[in-house]
């Protein structure tokens with residue numbers, strides 16, 4: 001079996017055809033920056049970050065709707081911390097909170113249950129952002145809300161699904177040699193989830209874990225697939241990811257959610273690329289449909305092009321100048337899964 005130092009040596013000295021790989025998972029983006037993986041690659045291997053950070057792909061109208069709800073009578077918006085600083089069209093939830101909006105930060109969606117049980121006369125709107133990975137947790141929250149008779153919990157959903165975004169990138173001329181498939185999403189969906197995309201676009205996929213060694217093995221494996229013209233899906237994260245999906249989770253998702261056309265920040269409306277609550281559960285929906293407007297707070301922000309790997313963060317004129325993690329002008333600089341955030345950290 002090839003040892004890691006040999007793989008690193010291969011990646012560093014690779015001198016074959018130019019290869020462009022893309023990761024489409026925010027946790028991979030962060031892990032790649034944290035482990036300094038880009039520094040291990042030869043100039044012939046480009047590693048691009050795609051639209052895999054949930055906070056980064058949320059359109060401004062979603063943030064604006066949360067802000068509006070935070071000022072609604074008897075209503076509190078409940079959210080994870082990284083959403084607080086994401087710019088809407090004019091301001092973030094943080095500044096809205098400073099102006100008197102009712103906003104609470106939690107560490108788990110399930111924390112909403114206690115808030116709602118303790119004050120049944122107040123509506124608690126959870127900012128349900130995420131991908132296939134987080135959607136199952138929202139089904140558990142809804143299960144519990146129904147079981148406990150809590151009719152004062154609502155979700156404002158911005159749940160995205162990966163295949164639609166990958167199709168969009170491929171259909172719109174993104175020149176990608178191979179995809180590092182998201183490990184967390186694959187743990188829910190199974191690696192077969194990407195088979196149709198690999199076959200349709202004739203591009204290989206490598207499912208990877210998040211450790212430095214796991215990423216090196218998957219990147220090496222993906223390069224071998226590219227060179228061999230092997231346009232299949234290979235699972236390099238077998239300790240966690242199965243080939244098939246989990247039928248129990250899929251059943252829960254289908255119970256509450258249906259596929260929908262949704263808007264991605266900077267990319268526009270992508271057919272069947274998200275999940276919305278079914279009509280049967282509309283009493284839990286805080287108005288998630290039609291949040292399609294995507295007005296930038298700063299028109300110079302190039303988040304959309306960065307999410308589609310058309311430009312790198314350093315090509316944005318605001319990068320590192322007025323846009324920093326302490327003063328983000330776009331969503332990609334807010335989350336630790338964002339491309340701009342990670343480029344900034346690796347340079348400072």
Ligand code: SF4
Nearest residue numbers: 301302316323330340
């Ligand atoms: Fe947007 Fe800031 Fe990234 Fe520029 S550096 S694209 S302003 S988030």
